Amino acid sequence: MMRRIDPNLIAVLLGAGILWFLPAGFGNYGLYVMALWLVMAVAALGLNLTLGYAGQISLAQAAFLGIGAYATSLLTVSAGLPWWSALLVSGGLCFLVGILLGFPALRVQHHYLAFVTLAFATLVHLVARNEQWLTGGVYGFANIPRPSAFGVKLTGALDFYRFVLAVTLVLTLALWWLVRSPWGRAFQALRENPVRAASLGVDIRAYTLLAFAIGAAYGGFAGALYAPLVEFIDPGPFALSASLMLLLMVIVGGSGYFLGPFLGALVSIALPEWLRFTGGLYLILYAAVVIALLALCPQGLSGLMARGLAALRARRRPAPALDGERP
Amino acid sequence: MKAPVSALAVLAALALGLPAQAQEKVKIVNVSELSGPGATAGTNWRNGIDLAVADVNAKGGILGKQIEIVHYDGQTNPGATRAAIQRGIDEKAVAVLGPVFSGPIMASMQISQRAGVPQIVGGEAANLTKQGNPYIFRTSLNQADAMPKLANYFRDEVKAKSVAVVWVNNDFGKGGRDAMLPELERRGIKVAADVSTEQGQADFAADAIKVKNANADAVFVYLNEEESARFLRAAKQAGVDKPIVGETTLLGAKVIELAGDAANGVKGHVGLSVDAPVPAFQEFGQKYQQKFGSKPDHNGLKGYIAVHMIKEVAERTGKLDSETLAKGLRGARIKPSEEPGILIDTKWTETGDVDRESFLAEVVAGKQVIKTTLPMINP
Amino acid sequence: MDQLLQLILSGLATGAIYALAAIGFTLVWQTSQVINFAQGEFVMLPAILVLAGTMGLGWPLWLAILVASALFLLVFGLGFKRIVVDPMIRHGVLPLAIATMALAILMKEGAKDAFSAEAHPFPALVPTGNLQLLGANVSLRDVSIVVVAVIVIVALQLFVTRTRLGRTMQATAQNPTVARILGVPVERMIALTFLINAGLAVVASFLVSPIYLAKFSNGEVIGLAAFIAAIVGGFNQVRGALVGGFVVGLVDNLAAAYVSTAYRTAVPLALLVLVILFKPEGLAGRKEERTV
Numbered sequence: 001m002m003r004r005i006d007p008n009l010i011a012v013l014l015g016a017g018i019l020w021f022l023p024a025g026f027g028n029y030g031l032y033v034m035a036l037w038l039v040m041a042v043a044a045l046g047l048n049l050t051l052g053y054a055g056q057i058s059l060a061q062a063a064f065l066g067i068g069a070y071a072t073s074l075l076t077v078s079a080g081l082p083w084w085s086a087l088l089v090s091g092g093l094c095f096l097v098g099i100l101l102g103f104p105a106l107r108v109q110h111h112y113l114a115f116v117t118l119a120f121a122t123l124v125h126l127v128a129r130n131e132q133w134l135t136g137g138v139y140g141f142a143n144i145p146r147p148s149a150f151g152v153k154l155t156g157a158l159d160f161y162r163f164v165l166a167v168t169l170v171l172t173l174a175l176w177w178l179v180r181s182p183w184g185r186a187f188q189a190l191r192e193n194p195v196r197a198a199s200l201g202v203d204i205r206a207y208t209l210l211a212f213a214i215g216a217a218y219g220g221f222a223g224a225l226y227a228p229l230v231e232f233i234d235p236g237p238f239a240l241s242a243s244l245m246l247l248l249m250v251i252v253g254g255s256g257y258f259l260g261p262f263l264g265a266l267v268s269i270a271l272p273e274w275l276r277f278t279g280g281l282y283l284i285l286y287a288a289v290v291i292a293l294l295a296l297c298p299q300g301l302s303g304l305m306a307r308g309l310a311a312l313r314a315r316r317r318p319a320p321a322l323d324g325e326r327p
Numbered sequence: 328m329k330a331p332v333s334a335l336a337v338l339a340a341l342a343l344g345l346p347a348q349a350q351e352k353v354k355i356v357n358v359s360e361l362s363g364p365g366a367t368a369g370t371n372w373r374n375g376i377d378l379a380v381a382d383v384n385a386k387g388g389i390l391g392k393q394i395e396i397v398h399y400d401g402q403t404n405p406g407a408t409r410a411a412i413q414r415g416i417d418e419k420a421v422a423v424l425g426p427v428f429s430g431p432i433m434a435s436m437q438i439s440q441r442a443g444v445p446q447i448v449g450g451e452a453a454n455l456t457k458q459g460n461p462y463i464f465r466t467s468l469n470q471a472d473a474m475p476k477l478a479n480y481f482r483d484e485v486k487a488k489s490v491a492v493v494w495v496n497n498d499f500g501k502g503g504r505d506a507m508l509p510e511l512e513r514r515g516i517k518v519a520a521d522v523s524t525e526q527g528q529a530d531f532a533a534d535a536i537k538v539k540n541a542n543a544d545a546v547f548v549y550l551n552e553e554e555s556a557r558f559l560r561a562a563k564q565a566g567v568d569k570p571i572v573g574e575t576t577l578l579g580a581k582v583i584e585l586a587g588d589a590a591n592g593v594k595g596h597v598g599l600s601v602d603a604p605v606p607a608f609q610e611f612g613q614k615y616q617q618k619f620g621s622k623p624d625h626n627g628l629k630g631y632i633a634v635h636m637i638k639e640v641a642e643r644t645g646k647l648d649s650e651t652l653a654k655g656l657r658g659a660r661i662k663p664s665e666e667p668g669i670l671i672d673t674k675w676t677e678t679g680d681v682d683r684e685s686f687l688a689e690v691v692a693g694k695q696v697i698k699t700t701l702p703m704i705n706p
Numbered sequence: 707m708d709q710l711l712q713l714i715l716s717g718l719a720t721g722a723i724y725a726l727a728a729i730g731f732t733l734v735w736q737t738s739q740v741i742n743f744a745q746g747e748f749v750m751l752p753a754i755l756v757l758a759g760t761m762g763l764g765w766p767l768w769l770a771i772l773v774a775s776a777l778f779l780l781v782f783g784l785g786f787k788r789i790v791v792d793p794m795i796r797h798g799v800l801p802l803a804i805a806t807m808a809l810a811i812l813m814k815e816g817a818k819d820a821f822s823a824e825a826h827p828f829p830a831l832v833p834t835g836n837l838q839l840l841g842a843n844v845s846l847r848d849v850s851i852v853v854v855a856v857i858v859i860v861a862l863q864l865f866v867t868r869t870r871l872g873r874t875m876q877a878t879a880q881n882p883t884v885a886r887i888l889g890v891p892v893e894r895m896i897a898l899t900f901l902i903n904a905g906l907a908v909v910a911s912f913l914v915s916p917i918y919l920a921k922f923s924n925g926e927v928i929g930l931a932a933f934i935a936a937i938v939g940g941f942n943q944v945r946g947a948l949v950g951g952f953v954v955g956l957v958d959n960l961a962a963a964y965v966s967t968a969y970r971t972a973v974p975l976a977l978l979v980l981v982i983l984f985k986p987e988g989l990a991g992r993k994e995e996r997t998v
Contacts, residue, residue, distance in 0.1 A: 029414040032410055122971060126968070130968045138498045230434070236404060251801060281819060286807070288812060291805050294805045299413050366824065367824050523967050525970075525971065529918035529921075533960075536713055544846055553824070
């Protein structure tokens with residue numbers, strides 16, 4: 001029996017190929033927006049693992065983004081380390097912090113992780129702002145260098161965009177592999193039926209903690225990309241409101257769907273851009289669209305698409321209709 | 328009936344013929360805070376620019392070309408500001424105006440520097456001109472130049488031996504505090520309280536109480552406009568009765584409007600103000616009031632001046648490209664006799680800092696009254 | 707010493723506002739499992755509507771207040787329930803919570819674009835001035851705010867415990883399923899809760915806007931504070947929100963004065979974490995039994 005190739009994998013590889021060549025004609029601004037979309041999608045991927053797969057609400061994903069960004073800035077600017085090591089350190093650091101945060105929080109009660117992450121997010125923002133000796137405080141960290149890959153300095157907008165794309169691809173594939181592995185299935189069991197999972201011998205706390213920590217690590221990876229992209233960081237983009245925006249991205253894209261974060265981030269970043277011609281109204285329209293979308297389909301855009309696909313299939317094959325395929 | 332048909336034909340011909348008659352334009356992009364904590368400042372700045380563009384275009388534009396001004400909202404967010412400035416440069420703006428808040432300026436300076444496009448900003452934070460960036464130009468005094476003047480005021484006029492410092496915890500406020508503290512120390516004045524507040528903070532009760540109980544001889548307030556108003560009201564409630572001294576942001580028209588009589592008796596150093604004894608400023612204030620229905624704060628003046636900086640340098644050099652403009656602005660001195668739109672005799676240093684006269688003012692009966700004029704640093 | 711008294715009083719005044727916002731938040735959560743992320747904006751908007759009436763339409767203050775309050779109760783009390791909550795409630799807690807997040811953006815940006823991006827003074831509806839109490843300069847305004855808030859809350863508590871309608875509402879909040887079986891018009895009770903929430907928001911708005919100045923961004927701080935107050939106080943009791951509000955207001959003001967002002971905003975959150983770690987039902991909450 002031939003193993004079916006996961007449509008998500010096809011989508012990722014195909015998408016990467018298209019995205020490599022698509023923006024070749026864009027100006028610097030367009031390339032910046034595309035790269036920002038990918039960076040936010042990476043952060044949202046992590047949050048999706050925590051929320052969509054393990055069912056935990058984290059309000060600190062932007063804080064992990066910040067930790068990754070500051071760590072990368074400090075390592076590449078002050079310590080002169082190459083970007084790759086900064087990437088690994090950023091991810092690893094956030095992973096550790098995730099474990100430290102999650103361990104006591106999950107010990108108490110299942111949904112109190114949300115509150116602990118709320119407090120943590122505020123604390124990180126304040127530390128970033130007040131501790132000038134470490135983070136540059138309110139003055140921020142300027143002149144963050146772009147990395148070099150294979151000896152080529154990636155200062156050009158198109159070069160750096162492609163670099164971000166490549167790193168995003170690697171991270172996405174790694175996550176895809178994780179989700180398809182037995183671990184991933186354990187995560188899903190957590191979300192679907194924790195009591196049954198426990199009865200089958202799945203250590204709920206350990207797997208929840210792991211999912212949260214990996215989600216945090218992805219926040220760190222996103223931060224490591226964010227710093228050289230914007231070339232300047234200050235505490236502003238890592239405040240609580242940014243974490244809430246990331247949560248919005250995941251839900252709008254479709255929580256629990258593998259490619260949901262890409263859709264959610266796209267809507268979050270691109271929609272305000274497309275609607276800019278409406279003048280100041282774009283935020284209002286964005287909010288209205290989000291409300292309408294959620295009222296229509298709470299599984300977000302991915303849910304909408306799954307429904308659409310199921311409807312198409314049902315039309316082609318009048319046999320017992322499949323429920324929308326959930327990866 | 329023939330007449331309407333031929334009228335239509337004429338109109339059609341005009342419409343079709345118009346593009347051929349269209350003049351070449353000069354594109355300038357303004358990125359300022361039209362939302363977020365900086366909205367008041369950014370809106371004033373933008374209005375000043377609009378007024379200037381209308382004035383310049385009415386007089387024939389720059390070197391015969393009409394100015395095409397495009398406004399983008401930086402949202403007081405460094406990332407969004409960067410993106411907007413990048414966009415403006417992509418769209419071939421010859422110069423970039425704004426932002427006003429120092430954080431977004433710091434975040435976006437690199438972009439205009441890399442593109443070789445002059446960026447004329449409204450920010451006052453000291454570190455803006457310390458980056459070695461030759462494409463940044465101020466429209467108002469550097470914090471680091473204003474603080475010694477204020478410290479002298481504390482020592483000589485207020486005769487304060489101790490001062491409570493209230494500042495907003497962003498790079499504008501921290502920069503001011505960091506510039507002020509050593510100046511106070513140098514003059515033997517003790518810092519009785521060092522109170523940091525949040526950007527956009529609404530509740531100043533605890534801060535006012537803290538200041539009251541520090542029992543200093545005077546209070547130095549360095550907040551943005553709306554927070555200044557809120558603090559003044561809280562200070563009045565808490566019974567703070569010592570002299571309150573600040574900078575332009577404390578004595579602005581908006582602050583006086585919001586704080587009501589809590590603003591009376593407040594003193595400070597003012598860089599640009601429509602109440603100053605400079606006829607050009609007052610005239611600008613009246614024109615602004617007529618067009619926008621409210622009194623402008625110093626950011627409106629800055630915006631107006633920014634556009635005229637470009638005009639004057641372009642007319643001196645006869646060229647309208649970014650590199651020549653930037654070169655022409657460095658070390659320039661523009662007098663109102665040469666370009667009335669510059670409003671006051673101003674010098675620019677090689678680092679982009681501004682040198683001009685400034686004023687000491689006080690709020691009396693709901694109006695800002697200028698008491699003294701201070702000379703240029705290097706006249 | 708008098709600094710402490712002043713801080714306590716201003717903390718109680720701030721806390722009273724938080725309590726008003728937190729009570730509505732808790733009531734709405736109890737009856738319909740809605741986490742209203744727009745609660746802060748609910749407190750911001752009524753004042754803006756009043757100013758739109760006085761400044762935009764030139765109405766006298768009393769008329770603007772009347773119309774704005776009625777409009778707000780209708781749109782953000784009943785309208786909120788009908789248009790936003792009802793279609794989405796069956797999909798679960800999280801999508802609805804996110805929808806209220808989007809609603810918060812809508813309200814904030816709407817106020818900014820339709821009215822003004824700047825702050826405006828709002829007339830004080832309570833007396834101003836100071837009086838001397840135990841040697842400390844006590845603000846009449848702070849005292850009035852606390853008094854008004856306490857009156858409103860006591861009235862609400864009386865309504866909920868002494869009147870038939872109030873008790874029915876409470877029953878619905880505690881156990882909607884059983885209430886439905888007993889023939890309680892659950893939908894109407896829920897609508898009543900939303901109306902009360904809107905009413906509380908209106909009162910809070912008129913009390914706080916003279917101090918904070920009416921601005922479209924006022925909701926951010928109040929929303930978070932209301933959330934913390936509700937949880938710290940106890941999410942399953944109305945009196946919990948009252949206790950929580952006062953505690954958070956006090957802690958915030960005292961922290962600003964005695965702990966570093968730079969870390970001021972972290973202290974209520976630290977309190978939140980401590981409370982949920984050691985007393986998860988909240989300071990004044992009832993311990994919740996888990997249903998298996």
